[in-house]
Amino acid sequence: MKEFVQYMPTKVVFGKGTEEETGRLIQACGASKVLAVYGGGSVKRSGLLERVRQSCEAEGIVFKELSGVRPNPRLSLAREGVEKAVSFGAELILAVGGGSAIDTAKAVAVGAANPGTDLWEFWSGNAKTSQALPVGAVLTISAAGSEMSDSAVLTNEETGRKAGFNSDIVRPVFAVMNPELTYTLPKYQLACGIVDILMHTLERYFTPVKGNELTDEIAEGLMRTVIRNGRRAYKDQTDYDAMSELMWCGSISHNGLTGLGRPKDFACHKLGHEIGGRFDEAHGATLSAVWGSWARHVWRLDTGRFAAYGKKVWNIESEEKEEAALQAIEQTEEFFRSLHMPVCLGEMSIGVQKEQVLREMADHATKGDTLKLGCFKKLTAQDVYEIYQAANHR
Ligand code: NZQ
Ligand code: ZN
Secondary structure (H helix, E strand, O other): OOOOOOOOOOEEEEOOOHHHHHHHHHHHOOOOEEEEEOOOOHHHHOOHHHHHHHHHHOOOOEEEEEOOOOOOOEHHHHHHHHHHHHHHOOOEEEEEEOHHHHHHHHHHHHHHHOOOOOHHHHHOOOOOOOOOOOEEEEEOOOOOOOOOOOEEEEEEOOOOEEEEEEOHHHOOOEEEEOHHHHOOOOHHHHHHHHHHHHHHHHHHHOOOOOOOHHHHHHHHHHHHHHHHHHHHHHHOOOOHHHHHHHHHHHHHHOOOHHHOOOOOOOHHHHHHHHHHHHHOOOHHHHHHHHHHHHHHHHHHHHHHHHHHHHHHHHOOOOOOHHHHHHHHHHHHHHHHHHOOOOOOHHHOOOOOOOHHHHHHHHHHHOOOOOOOEOOOOOEOHHHHHHHHHHHHOO
16 A cells, blocks of 8 residues: 545535535635635526525625636636635635536635736646635536545636646535435536546556555445446436435545545546547546547556456456456446447547547647656557547547
């Protein structure tokens, strides 16, 4: 087991009607002015935003809004949010929505605590900070896990680069999770979320460090739970129990627990961010489109690990390691297909790409082949190109 630090400071308030607790949770943080960040309107249509506002106002909290967050959230809106938060004197940034709203809220929290430095300096890694305003979240989609994670992903629309900022300072102080709030999700977003949750643990499971028994058992249990309840939820997204399991899995899958004691790989996330930043495709779809091609590119490095994944997660009985490993990859892709998620670029709305575009993406993702992606296999620009090529159409 590799050395690790475990830090999970988020207070989770889970269950029906918990959004009514938001005002009290903010008050307990000592904040009296809150900037609420949300997306394209789902939280207005559902009446959630109004309920959250009322719960804040009941505690005497002054409530201002920043709306218009889009999936693959934009740097420009986060910059606008920083100005708003500073001029208003916000003391806490509250996200009402999914990963995109939460990540924008995190960015505003960093920017407002560091008003002299442009946000992108932090996201491009040129500047560091240990300060951010506190962030709270009222979650409406089980997917990105941002409600407990140390990460915030923004897209710089001027360059098409999608990049993450990782620091414990952006872990939310509280997360309100009412599974009923996810009933209104479009089917496609539900499926994207299921893929993303599975991927957050898959990308922690395939690493070169061995011998983490408890972490493995937690990871395998989480993956089985996501698959079982993902199927149930996809059939009936008003199934409270299935939606609850998914919601909790979403948080646990990305708060660090399923990868304790080993490094994260996250190469598929980097490959996916390249597609998301360039073509504005939904995050989950960018992952299902590349995972199988990544797995076939790397599985021979540790056939036993892929076979163990097959046995523990997919119940594959074959004693033949190679066969079990390949079956595990196929079953994972079959699961993605059952959710109508793409397993290649050609099945996404962008369609099959020219070789030249794949080369450019590989080059961009590896910063001109100066950066190796992942750790299960450290991918060079050529590896990334070959994976994109294999993932182009199948
Ligand atoms: O904008 P609105 O109108 O709210 O609609 C949203 C949006 O169109 C809709 N939606 C959300 N909850 C809904 C709902 N529609 C109806 N009813 C509801 N209850 O769903 C769409 C997607 O929302 P979004 O917030 O983009 O989804 P998700 O949670 O998947 O977040 C994706 C973003 O998070 C990043 C991704 O890269 C992507 O930018 N990630 C963030 C991570 C983190 N911070 O730790 C880790 C992840 O790996 C990921 O990279
Ligand atoms: Zn993800």
